Amino acid sequence: MANGRGSEEEISLFNDYDFEQLDDYQQSSYKQFEGLDEIKKGSLTMTVLWYYGAVVEEPEDPPQYITPKRISREIKAANAIWRTHNGERAIEFTGIYTGGRDLTPRQNTETLDEEGIIDLIRDARDAYPHADIFVCYLPGENFMGTKAVARAVGRTVDNKLSYLIIMSNGARARVDDSGIKQGQDYFLAHELGHILYFSNYKGDQSDPNPKPSDKGHHRDDTEEGKKNLMAPTAVPYGEIPTLTDEQIKKGLESTFFRDNR
Ligand SMILES: [Zn+2]
Structure with a gap:
């Protein structure tokens, strides 16, 4: 996509995830799930916070529940x-x-x-601790x-593993004053993908068709691969991965x- 300097800008997601290695105790718990049936529907809850300076398109004078x-x-x-096209398998957020x-x-x-990341996790737990994943929108x-x-990060804070997604203003889909389109709505979906992969019950944390140098991302050496949600570089504004x-x-x-x- 074009940026303000008139050149093609790639919003790269490379290195956009960082999960603390689990200790032996947590790793061993994966084994208890071996041989279980395939699950076709899942749902995940999120505590979502936005901070002063994050551009989230709040309605003017909003009631708090909006x-x-x-x-x-x-x-x-x-x-x-x-979700699959026929709806057979789906994850609800x-x-x-x-x-x-x-x-x-x-x-x-x-x-x-690192200190800032830990602060955000504590803050999100204070707001509402019972969600599966925490999401913070920051300036x-x-x-x-x-x-x-x-x-997307995973950290053990106060002896509990938490997953946190941090969203910047640079991710947001917008058309700037000079008509330049940037960002898109699928960065959150991409980061959720990293958390889903990392928490795989078999401990197999790769994309099913991984980029060889970065197995948490999808292989992007074909046109088709570049359009994938889990490719390391996001599709341009307006395209649906x-x-x-x-x-x-x-x-x-x-x-x-x-x-x-
Ligand atoms: Zn990524």
Whole structure:
């Protein structure tokens, strides 16, 4: 897609995920699921927070229960893509708690360090701890020294593993004043994919057709591959990425959808 300098800009997602290695105890719990039947429908809940300075398209003078337009669109996009065309397999994502933080976050995405990540996890747990995944919308255009505009991380904080997705303003779908289209609504869906893969009950954390140098992403050496949701570089504004039935099947192998997790 074009950027303000008139050249093709790629919004790269490479290095947009970072999960703490699980310890032996957590790894061993995968084994108890071996041999279980395939699960075809799954649902995940999210605590979604937006901070002062994050552009989320809040309605003017909003009643508190209204989820901002950008966030609604991105959750809708995730629900639309993580299902097979015939609806046989599907993952449903729900913002079980959504809330604006009037706080200026201590950091924005451009300066976010490890301490900032831990702060966000604690803050999200304070807001609503019972969700499967936490999502924070922050100010900032991208992540420290990279082109990544969204990130998924897993961290053990206070002895509990939490998954956090951090969304920057650079990810948002928008048309700027000079008519340049940037961002898209599927970055949240992409980051959710990383968490689904990482939490695979068999411990097989790759995309089903992985990029050889980066197995958490989809192979992108063909035109078809480049359009895939899990390709390392996002499709341009207005294009709808693809997701294969194998990838959805793989997503449904997350421990999130197994009892006793
Ligand atoms: Zn990625």
